[in-house]
Amino acid sequence: MTTRKPILASATALLALLALTGSVARGQAPDPLPSWAEGPAKAAIVRFVQHVTQPGGAKYVRPEERIATFDQDGTLWSEQPVAQLEFVTYRIKQLAPQHPEWKNQQPYKALLEGDNSFLVNDLTHNHGKALMELVLATHTGMSIEDFNRSVREFLHASRHPRYNKKYTETIYQPMLELLRYLRANGFQTYICSGGGVDFMRVFAEETYGIVPEHVIGSFAMNTFKQVNGKWTIIKDKTNLFINDGLTKPVGIDQQIGRIPIFVAGNIRTGGDIGQLTYSQTHRLPNFQLLINHDDKLREFAYSEKDNASLKAAKKGSWQVVSMKKDWKTIFPFGEKAD
Amino acid sequence: MTTRKPILASATALLALLALTGSVARGQAPDPLPSWAEGPAKAAIVRFVQHVTQPGGAKYVRPEERIATFDQDGTLWSEQPVAQLEFVTYRIKQLAPQHPEWKNQQPYKALLEGDNSFLVNDLTHNHGKALMELVLATHTGMSIEDFNRSVREFLHASRHPRYNKKYTETIYQPMLELLRYLRANGFQTYICSGGGVDFMRVFAEETYGIVPEHVIGSFAMNTFKQVNGKWTIIKDKTNLFINDGLTKPVGIDQQIGRIPIFVAGNIRTGGDIGQLTYSQTHRLPNFQLLINHDDKLREFAYSEKDNASLKAAKKGSWQVVSMKKDWKTIFPFGEKAD
Numbered sequence: 001m002t003t004r005k006p007i008l009a010s011a012t013a014l015l016a017l018l019a020l021t022g023s024v025a026r027g028q029a030p031d032p033l034p035s036w037a038e039g040p041a042k043a044a045i046v047r048f049v050q051h052v053t054q055p056g057g058a059k060y061v062r063p064e065e066r067i068a069t070f071d072q073d074g075t076l077w078s079e080q081p082v083a084q085l086e087f088v089t090y091r092i093k094q095l096a097p098q099h100p101e102w103k104n105q106q107p108y109k110a111l112l113e114g115d116n117s118f119l120v121n122d123l124t125h126n127h128g129k130a131l132m133e134l135v136l137a138t139h140t141g142m143s144i145e146d147f148n149r150s151v152r153e154f155l156h157a158s159r160h161p162r163y164n165k166k167y168t169e170t171i172y173q174p175m176l177e178l179l180r181y182l183r184a185n186g187f188q189t190y191i192c193s194g195g196g197v198d199f200m201r202v203f204a205e206e207t208y209g210i211v212p213e214h215v216i217g218s219f220a221m222n223t224f225k226q227v228n229g230k231w232t233i234i235k236d237k238t239n240l241f242i243n244d245g246l247t248k249p250v251g252i253d254q255q256i257g258r259i260p261i262f263v264a265g266n267i268r269t270g271g272d273i274g275q276l277t278y279s280q281t282h283r284l285p286n287f288q289l290l291i292n293h294d295d296k297l298r299e300f301a302y303s304e305k306d307n308a309s310l311k312a313a314k315k316g317s318w319q320v321v322s323m324k325k326d327w328k329t330i331f332p333f334g335e336k337a338d
Numbered sequence: 339m340t341t342r343k344p345i346l347a348s349a350t351a352l353l354a355l356l357a358l359t360g361s362v363a364r365g366q367a368p369d370p371l372p373s374w375a376e377g378p379a380k381a382a383i384v385r386f387v388q389h390v391t392q393p394g395g396a397k398y399v400r401p402e403e404r405i406a407t408f409d410q411d412g413t414l415w416s417e418q419p420v421a422q423l424e425f426v427t428y429r430i431k432q433l434a435p436q437h438p439e440w441k442n443q444q445p446y447k448a449l450l451e452g453d454n455s456f457l458v459n460d461l462t463h464n465h466g467k468a469l470m471e472l473v474l475a476t477h478t479g480m481s482i483e484d485f486n487r488s489v490r491e492f493l494h495a496s497r498h499p500r501y502n503k504k505y506t507e508t509i510y511q512p513m514l515e516l517l518r519y520l521r522a523n524g525f526q527t528y529i530c531s532g533g534g535v536d537f538m539r540v541f542a543e544e545t546y547g548i549v550p551e552h553v554i555g556s557f558a559m560n561t562f563k564q565v566n567g568k569w570t571i572i573k574d575k576t577n578l579f580i581n582d583g584l585t586k587p588v589g590i591d592q593q594i595g596r597i598p599i600f601v602a603g604n605i606r607t608g609g610d611i612g613q614l615t616y617s618q619t620h621r622l623p624n625f626q627l628l629i630n631h632d633d634k635l636r637e638f639a640y641s642e643k644d645n646a647s648l649k650a651a652k653k654g655s656w657q658v659v660s661m662k663k664d665w666k667t668i669f670p671f672g673e674k675a676d
Contacts, residue, residue, distance in 0.1 A: 223588065257536070
């Protein structure tokens with residue numbers, strides 16, 4: 001009886017080996033992008049990667065220059081709602097007992113009472129200054145270790161309101177495959193997002209395989225100082241830089257010092273037009289991917305005021321991805337319609 | 339006659355192969371640090387690298403965490419004089435014909451007339467504001483391509499006043515070997531310097547094998563805009579950040595998001611105490627190297643006001659390197675005494 005399991009295991013291993021040998025013998029590599037439907041988007045990606053990795057080819061790019069940048073919200077994970085703003089709400093509510101004055105003080109009062117009109121009005125008429133105050137209250141004034149702990153706790157405790165999954169699970173399966181495919185072909189994959197760099201670094205490695213030094217986002221220059229005799233990095237708001245729109249190329253240049261040859265973004269605010277345009281200034285072959293959120297059934301359908309991103313895509317011959325048509329699967333867990 | 343050279347070449351290759359095979363057969367790896375004298379510094383470096391790369395060992399560190407940061411001026415190349423300040427002088431003189439007003443305008447007048455007292459006075463009594471004006475005049479307001487071109491031209495045209503070599507040649511041979519040794523052991527090697535990040539990125543890859551994204555330095559946030567219909571990065575002075583002293587850990591955290599386990603700096607201004615201290619806050623095994631400029635004959639002998647770096651080294655048990663005793667060779671070209 002005790003030998004049974006090993007025998008079964010060996011048989012399974014043998015079958016797996018035979019299957020593998022068979023596919024190698026037939027010269028078929030496994031499809032690196034199984035969640036992508038056959039179509040122009042998938043074909044264009046594969047063609048580009050084959051071109052830049054073909055030694056001696058006219059479009060060959062040496063591995064050091066194979067830099068790829070990816071927006072995050074709406075490109076790597078769902079941005080309805082924006083997780084970092086959910087974190088702000090979560091933290092303000094968590095910190096409220098230590099700040100009884102917030103009950104009568106805006107913008108805290110509005111957030112605690114769920115008064116969305118106040119914040120919408122702030123965004124529309126006051127450049128989002130109240131929102132920025134809430135962001136700073138939850139993102140500065142603590143050690144980086146304490147901040148990271150608060151983000152991990154939020155990610156562990158919170159669920160996406162529609163899918164009832166963690167935010168680190170409402171990520172796009174086709175994009176995970178694309179990240180892996182690019183890395184397997186010698187690319188360095190970076191996030192370039194309007195989100196906070198420290199916020200994203202907490203989960204980017206585990207979630208996307210993107211190491212902390214490959215995360216580019218909004219940031220401020222922190223402070224290194226002694227607190228209770230211990231040297232540490234304290235999160236600060238000096239030289240605040242918002243990495244969005246036309247400043248994304250600036251963030252990329254500051255951190256990498258090279259122009260990316262592959263950029264992926266999505267429609268909603270025009271926030272990726274900058275980095276997509278930037279990659280087209282490269283002397284080397286380059287590729288632009290723009291995700292269109294047109295899948296109301298499986299994810300969300302939304303467009304952009306004035307359609308600036310889609311217009312820029314047409315003008316620049318960027319590859320537009322239809323989530324509805326080009327993606328066989330949306331999420332790793334399989335999606336459900338409402 | 340025509341066959342002679344090939345035969346000789348083959349014989350040489352054969353001898354080289356035999357020599358190699360012999361050393362492999364005897365189990366001797368070639369010394370990775372041949373310019374380092376046998377002694378406590380070399381032994382400590384080799385011991386640390388062996389510990390963190392020993393799988394299963396108590397001090398093992400996975401490759402992703404093997405981050406090493408190196409100061410540049412006085413740590414990787416000679417800082418007498420500081421090359422970037424020589425660049426400022428070179429550029430101001432080069433641009434002077436287009437700025438006839440500079441003849442009567444400080445601080446340009448002083449620089450063009452070689453009036454060092456003005457600049458020394460500025461540094462001593464005016465926080466170096468005049469020097470900063472000269473730096474900004476030569477480092478901002480142009481496209482990154484034009485700036486890079488001006489740096490390359492300077493590096494090609496200029497010579498170190500004592501050695502009559504290019505600045506990219508007055509680099510320390512033992513440190514080149516150390517960089518290579520660390521990379522061969524899975525480390526990522528970064529520069530972390532007070533120098534301008536864009537200035538250093540021009541030559542860091544060719545000179546040290548350090549890629550642009552691994553250069554951390556002083557920076558400002560540039561601007562991405564259209565100039566004559568062409569999108570480009572224009573060097574700007576927004577959010578200027580000086581990466582020195584206690585701000586070096588902040589620069590490292592901003593760009594890498596990890597604490598380095600290996601840091602090398604040097605004495606002169608105490609500018610590396612910050613990053614050396616930072617690496618000691620790591621939960622993982624860590625190593626600190628401090629170079630003491632005590633070799634008047636082959637390089638320069640200088641100390642630090644109040645000896646802060648050497649005092650910190652003693653307190654923190656950092657490994658101090660004596661250029662005189664620990665380095666068999668200083669420069670790749672071999673050094674000459676005055």
